[in-house]
Every structure is written in structure tokens, then in C-alpha cells.
Amino acid sequence: MAPSRPIAVFPPGSRAAWPHAVVRAVDYIEDHLYEPLHVDALAAAACMSRFHFSRVFRAATGASPMAYVRRRRIAQAELLLRDGRCKVIQIASDLCFFDQSHFVRSFRQVTGCTPTGFAARVAADS
Numbered sequence: 001m002a003p004s005r006p007i008a009v010f011p012p013g014s015r016a017a018w019p020h021a022v023v024r025a026v027d028y029i030e031d032h033l034y035e036p037l038h039v040d041a042l043a044a045a046a047c048m049s050r051f052h053f054s055r056v057f058r059a060a061t062g063a064s065p066m067a068y069v070r071r072r073r074i075a076q077a078e079l080l081l082r083d084g085r086c087k088v089i090q091i092a093s094d095l096c097f098f099d100q101s102h103f104v105r106s107f108r109q110v111t112g113c114t115p116t117g118f119a120a121r122v123a124a125d126s
Helices: 020-031 039-046 050-061 065-083 088-094 100-111 115-125
Strands: none
Touching: 020 039, 020 050, 020 065, 039 050, 039 065, 050 065, 065 088, 065 100, 065 115, 088 100, 088 115, 100 115
16 A cells, blocks of 8 residues: 555645635635535636636646545545544545545545555554
8 A cells, every 4th residue: 555645735835826716716615625516616606607717727726626626525534534533434425425435436546545544554653
């Protein structure tokens, strides 16, 4: 298993340089992380058309809006797993993944290990 690396959600020092529309969308993501999110809602929060918003968001953050949302949800899942009070299936449900399998695949793709492996490693390090 590859070691888990911290997820850089915001590239260092870049948020201040983002267009205000992207900052509004990121704030909306943070406020609604535990709810289903769609590009249309993010674009509305940014006061842009869906297609223009997607282009501007990718240029500012380096990721598509939904890839960014997924990265933020995985980062939040890491915090919840470190806490150790939530089960994997509950985290998957709370963070709006389709099911536990989708969560595990997404987590592994981003971090290089499964949520259970990550939690075990965190517990062993404590």
C-alpha cells in the first residue's frame, strides 16, 4: 500500500488570485459538502453559465468542479477516519457517495489506500 499523502485542495497561495466567482463556488462547496452537489448549482453560486463556469473553475483550480468536490470529500473523509468514531459506510453515506464501493474506489484512487487501511495506519501511528 502506498502511504497516504495530504490532499492539496487549495494550491499554496492561490485562492487569493482566484476570480471571485470561483471563490463563491468554493465557499458554496464548503457549505454544502454533505449534500448532493451538481455543476448547475455551483455555476449558479458563481453567477455564471454552467459551461463558462467549468472553464473558469478548471483554469483557476486545475481541476473540474466535480473532481474538486470529490477531492474535498476525500479530504473530509480522512479527517473523519482519523477521528475514528464513524464507520466507513456512514462516511460514504454522509459525504454523498453512491455507495460504500464507490467511496472505497474513490478514496483509493486519491490516497493510494483503502479507507480501512488508512484508518488502521492512523490507529497504529497513535
